[in-house]
Amino acid sequence: MTAPFVLDSYSLNPELSQLRDSGTSIIWNFEAEKAKRIFANSTVVKDRVRPFSSNYSKIADIAKFRELTDDWDEEGAIAPPENTIASAEALANNLDLTGQKIYHSSPGPNGEILISLRNGQKSLELLVFPSKDPKIVSLSDRETPTQKVLNPENLKASLSWLYA
Secondary structure, three states, X not given: OOEEEEEOOHXXXXXXXXXXXXXXOEEEEEOOOOEEEEEOOOOEOOXXXXXXXXXXXXXXHHHHHHHXXXXXXXXXXXXXXXXXXXXXXXXXXXXHHOOOOOOEEEEOOEOOEEEEEEEOOEEEEEEEOOOOOOEEEEEEOOEEEEEEEOOHHHHHHHHHHHHO
């Protein structure tokens, strides 16, 4: 199943106004077996960890999840499969390219991967699962937690909420 994601989150980060003004938007194309990042100008950018990135260690951690085996936590956890890791890497790289700081990334007990974003007392948990739609969970000490399917509209609205 292919679900195209179009995101223009440059407008959420004032430091990236030059990119926003260029009209470049990122298209996310998630497929069951691989994740790709394609720019609207048809230039293909390969997924790779950029050492000058503020998210370098978080993205590198996601790549290291390939080394996990089942029962990695000695409590029966399932190792994340390759398609989940590839999707999480693509998501993290796209967040990085749009200036979003990743607070934390970690594997979960059912093969899922968590990418956490924070701003003060608010946080977003982006969950990439092996065999179901990715989710966004919004958490705040002043509001009831919410959960949504991760899609371009919900991600943009959730990032706006996080930085409001």
